[in-house]
Amino acid sequence: MGDPMRIRAKSSDGTTDVRVLMAHPMETGFRKDSSGKTIPPHFIKDVKATANGKTVLTARWSQAISQNPYLQFKFKGAKPGDKVSITWVDNKGDTRTDEAAIA
Amino acid sequence: MKRWILAAVAVMASHAALAESSSDAIAQYRAMLADGNPAELWEAKGQALWKEPRGPRHASLERCDLGQGPGVVKGAFVRLPRWFDDTRRVQDLESRLLTCMQDLQGFDAAAIAKTPFGKGEQSTIENLVAWVASESQGMAFDLPQSHAAEKKMYEVGRDAFFFRAGPYDFACASCHGQEGKRIRLQDLPDLTTRKGAGDAFGAWPAYRVSSGQLWSMQRRLNDCYRQQRFPYPGYVSDVTIALGVYLGVNARGVDSVAPGLKR
Numbered sequence: 457m458g459d460p461m462r463i464r465a466k467s468s469d470g471t472t473d474v475r476v477l478m479a480h481p482m483e484t485g486f487r488k489d490s491s492g493k494t495i496p497p498h499f500i501k502d503v504k505a506t507a508n509g510k511t512v513l514t515a516r517w518s519q520a521i522s523q524n525p526y527l528q529f530k531f532k533g534a535k536p537g538d539k540v541s542i543t544w545v546d547n548k549g550d551t552r553t554d555e556a557a558i559a
Numbered sequence: 560m561k562r563w564i565l566a567a568v569a570v571m572a573s574h575a576a577l578a579e580s581s582s583d584a585i586a587q588y589r590a591m592l593a594d595g596n597p598a599e600l601w602e603a604k605g606q607a608l609w610k611e612p613r614g615p616r617h618a619s620l621e622r623c624d625l626g627q628g629p630g631v632v633k634g635a636f637v638r639l640p641r642w643f644d645d646t647r648r649v650q651d652l653e654s655r656l657l658t659c660m661q662d663l664q665g666f667d668a669a670a671i672a673k674t675p676f677g678k679g680e681q682s683t684i685e686n687l688v689a690w691v692a693s694e695s696q697g698m699a700f701d702l703p704q705s706h707a708a709e710k711k712m713y714e715v716g717r718d719a720f721f722f723r724a725g726p727y728d729f730a731c732a733s734c735h736g737q738e739g740k741r742i743r744l745q746d747l748p749d750l751t752t753r754k755g756a757g758d759a760f761g762a763w764p765a766y767r768v769s770s771g772q773l774w775s776m777q778r779r780l781n782d783c784y785r786q787q788r789f790p791y792p793g794y795v796s797d798v799t800i801a802l803g804v805y806l807g808v809n810a811r812g813v814d815s816v817a818p819g820l821k822r
Binding site: 464477522523524526 | 594595597599600603604607771
């Protein structure tokens with residue numbers, strides 16, 4: 457289970473704006489540590505966002521995404537009080553899911 | 560000759576325009592980042608670490624006294640450094656966390672003080688200071704100056720601030736003792752003034768975008784010493800605590816924004 461992410465979701469005029477800050481090292485696999493050894497790649501591969509059980513966003517990420525990724529997206533069809541849930545899976549099989557209520 | 564002067568003026572004008580737009584661009588970039596300050600991730604971790612039973616004694620930090628009573632975290636950050644009766648010394652946030660980690664959890668404070676920043680239990684301290692600072696966000700600095708030792712530390716801090724030393728004959732005041740100075744593209748606050756001290760002391764701990772790390776006040780002071788080519792101050796040594804007293808008292812009344820966001 458990864459570290460907690462911060463999710464904020466706000467709805468106005470039918471459009472919900474979601475901002476997520478995820479905690480993840482997002483190692484590219486190109487860096488070397490102080491002893492010269494290459495640090496193995498460790499990055500989020502898949503992201504899924506659901507609202508009221510329906511998938512609203514899927515993303516396939518690579519090493520190109522920076523450390524502690526910040527994701528912002530908008531979608532229609534939810535209202536204040538509904539739950540938005542974000543899940544990520546990384547290349548080592550670790551995963552994290554957090555949810556927040558739409559403000 | 561005239562054409563050369565015109566060309567030189569044109570180059571200088573475009574340079575000035577470039578400088579203007581690059582600082583605007585930096586300000587815009589920072590505004591974008593502020594919405595979702597990565598320091599929040601350290602805060603979340605710090606809150607969890609405060610409650611988690613850890614160390615040889617398998618105890619949490621929930622009874623740690625940061626100056627407002629055991630376990631009281633709200634408002635503690637803006638009243639540090641201060642005198643503590645139990646240790647009979649003026650302590651800042653990080654030295655007080657070390658005291659608690661040793662007395663409550665059984666960690667070796669001296670070993671943690673020797674650990675490089677960002678490694679081992681030093682990264683635990685990063686998370687803890689981020690969370691403790693966030694619990695005082697928006698509150699005004701109100702360091703006590705009632706105890707004789709607190710007053711003495713202010714004077715020691717002030718003297719250390721103006722003390723010129725090292726191979727460049729620098730003092731903190733060399734960079735931070737005047738208004739309107741900057742280093743490259745980084746504005747330098749005048750730490751002798753209330754606003755300058757408040758902006759600086761109330762912004763650390765901070766997430767540093769350039770290094771992707773959260774820096775505590777101790778780490779920031781350590782790096783100031785490095786930049787002056789001084790010998791490194793010891794972690795939570797008296798001089799660093801005294802400088803904290805000097806800055807914090809100068810900042811009285813200014814709201815803390817920590818954890819902040821820095822270039």
